[in-house]
Amino acid sequence: MLEAVDVTLSYGRRTVLDRVSVSVRPGEVLGLAGPSGCGKSTLARVLALLLRPSGGAVTLDGRPVSRWRHRAPHRTSIGLVFQQPRLAVDPRFTLFDVIAEPLRATRRPLERAHRLAAELGLTPELFTRRPHEVSDGQLQRACVARALALEPRYLICDEMTTMLDASTQAHLVARIEDYRASTGAGVLAISHDTELLDRWSTGTVHTLNQPEESPRT
Numbered sequence: 001m002l003e004a005v006d007v008t009l010s011y012g013r014r015t016v017l018d019r020v021s022v023s024v025r026p027g028e029v030l031g032l033a034g035p036s037g038c039g040k041s042t043l044a045r046v047l048a049l050l051l052r053p054s055g056g057a058v059t060l061d062g063r064p065v066s067r068w069r070h071r072a073p074h075r076t077s078i079g080l081v082f083q084q085p086r087l088a089v090d091p092r093f094t095l096f097d098v099i100a101e102p103l104r105a106t107r108r109p110l111e112r113a114h115r116l117a118a119e120l121g122l123t124p125e126l127f128t129r130r131p132h133e134v135s136d137g138q139l140q141r142a143c144v145a146r147a148l149a150l151e152p153r154y155l156i157c158d159e160m161t162t163m164l165d166a167s168t169q170a171h172l173v174a175r176i177e178d179y180r181a182s183t184g185a186g187v188l189a190i191s192h193d194t195e196l197l198d199r200w201s202t203g204t205v206h207t208l209n210q211p212e213e214s215p216r217t
């Protein structure tokens, strides 16, 4: 289980997460909603071990990974798909490089990148194109493939489909559902789209609220 336990995080004097707890069980889809600015993306980054909370802990199977000095290896257990793919990729990379980068970094065979690209509907003529030469939907498909490259046990989708058309959204959700069904991975789906969350979540959608005592900025 991937868990945030009483996580607190501030940017400067502003507390964004105030003792927030959520847990994602293997095989489930936990939907997370909440008003703009309430800290959903911040929580996603904390759970993906990219941001260190000032209080509380992130636990993986009950063990507090965010406090571990060498937590980098645990990051491969948690995939993250960001809202804006253009901000999430190196503009110098080709589409194939985007997908293959985690495999290269961990010295794994690149065959999986070809398979994931095909599963996500990316044809080989797109492989050599750079981000500015593909659509948002094509780039987000590559980002989902990249997030799945190391076969994460948990996948966090942070507003993954906000700027995409309905058919690309449905395709990406379906591919992630295939991955979940075949691996038993847990998914945290963050969105403003409550209809999507109601459809996709396997249980009750969790709502994150603004911390009550945050000083004004």
Ligand SMILES: Nc1ncnc2c1ncn2[C@@H]1O[C@H](COP(=O)(O)OP(=O)(O)OP(=O)(O)O)[C@@H](O)[C@H]1O
Pocket: 011, 016, 034, 035, 036, 037, 038, 039, 040, 041, 042, 043
């Ligand atoms: N690196 C940062 N430094 C300072 N403040 C930040 C930083 N990142 C986010 N914030 C602020 O923290 C608050 C929470 O941001 P966050 O992106 O986590 O919210 P969110 O719920 O995901 O919002 P949205 O639904 O609009 O994407 C916002 O007020 C934002 O301006």
